[in-house]
Amino acid sequence: MAQNDPAAMEAARAQLSGGLKARSAFTRFLTAMYVPSVLKGMAKTFDWMWRKPSTLQYPEERHIPRKGYRGEHRLKMDEQGRPKCVACYMCATACPAECITIVAQEAPWPDRDKVPAKFEIDLLKCIYCGMCEEACPCDAIELTQTFTQVSTTRAEKIHGIDRLLRPE
């Protein structure tokens, strides 16, 4: 039925009120005493009692995030154990939260110009959008599936290169 058709709406309304009038006094009494709605609710909760609980027994069982989950950052290494990052600032530019701080230095290897001397991500500022991952031309940064991040001070939440550069 079209919502904007006045004739059809009127017909439906007439049908509905006719149905209400047609209900017996007994049914109306039961409705006034909340009987049908209470029974409906009780059937629903009874149904839920037999379903499998969604609980995870936490310390023993851990949640595994789906593939592509954007968690704590990681800097990748190549086969020789060198950081893939070439300090191009693409990620820092793309970052909408401006949480990436990079200081470049000259590379000791002939195949690239620069390597990062300092690479810091402030995880308190980060919004885990994954823009850095997409901006990176060398596939050097990635967001891992690690989602439990515990620290006792604010300073610990600023991850330097020593912490970011790690195998998977």
Add this chain to the structure above:
Amino acid sequence: VTLESWLWFGGKLVVVLGIVWTLGPLLTLYERKVSAWIQGRVGPNRVGPKGFLQPVADVIKLVFKEMVIPGEADKILFLVAPIITAVPPMLAWAVIPFGSTIGTHGLQLANLNIGVLFLMSVLSVAVYGVTLGGWSSNNKYSLLGSLRASAQLISYELTLGLTILSVVMITTDKTNPEASIGLQQIVMHQVEHGWNLFGGGQLWAVPSGIVAFFLMWTCALAENNRLPFDMAECEAELVGGYHTEYSSMGFSLFMISEYIAMVTMSALIVTLFLGGWSFPGLNGFLLTGTWLAGAASVGIFVGKIVFCLFCYLWIRWTLPRFRYDQIMQLGWKGLLPLAMINLAVLAVGGVFLEG
């Protein structure tokens, strides 16, 4: 009075207190488990096998806490109030028949011929504990909670009384002016004629029986301050209601007496409407008077109570709570007239239709 009769009395006392004091604490665990199942959770499962020792852990925790008495509180009333709340639900068990017979001994502590009146008077004492607890705390939230709770308890007690009276209407012999209204007699009537839920064997009384059962059920929820009628507590508005200022054992006594009151109320519903310790098809065996028959009847009685308790919890975790004025409206404008009409129908029917 012989030694043997004393021993029998002691034995029955042990069974009754065993039922009450086991079901009460276990009910706290049962409540948490049922609520968890309904909400798709697991519930307590760390203390003991399957969480079975959780009530023990709860009690130990509460016992070792400090009992704080507010400086401005009325100390005597403050300490007495939880006791007044806890005693009546246990006292009611004096007249509730918890089994058939073993030999010549009926499984009931006192076969009072005014059992129903005794019950009504004892159950109405519980409101004092709530009122005094709120008053003596000298705290505005406690006072408001206890006022609301006592208004609610008094309102629903009327309907409860009328409903219990309608059971008496169904079961007693109206031609005999000395007919007993003891609870064992009510159960025996149900053994002979069928459950009071279905009119106690009178076809014309079937609708009245069902209506009375639902009225009783609603009033039982209200009397025990259970959701959807938990006006006494309502954390959102009154912090904790009448037991805001209570801590340690004072609080746990209020808590455990609420659960014991639930057990008592379930036992009452079972006795009055669901045939007590009887079971259709087994009554011949249950009345043989052997030890096995007696034990079986107690088992059936406890089983029915556990079913009622499940319904309590099931209702609690399904329905949202009422607003205060809605509770009063439902009580005075809905349930009370309905109970009166029901009683009138039973009275007229008892005179003209009973055959």
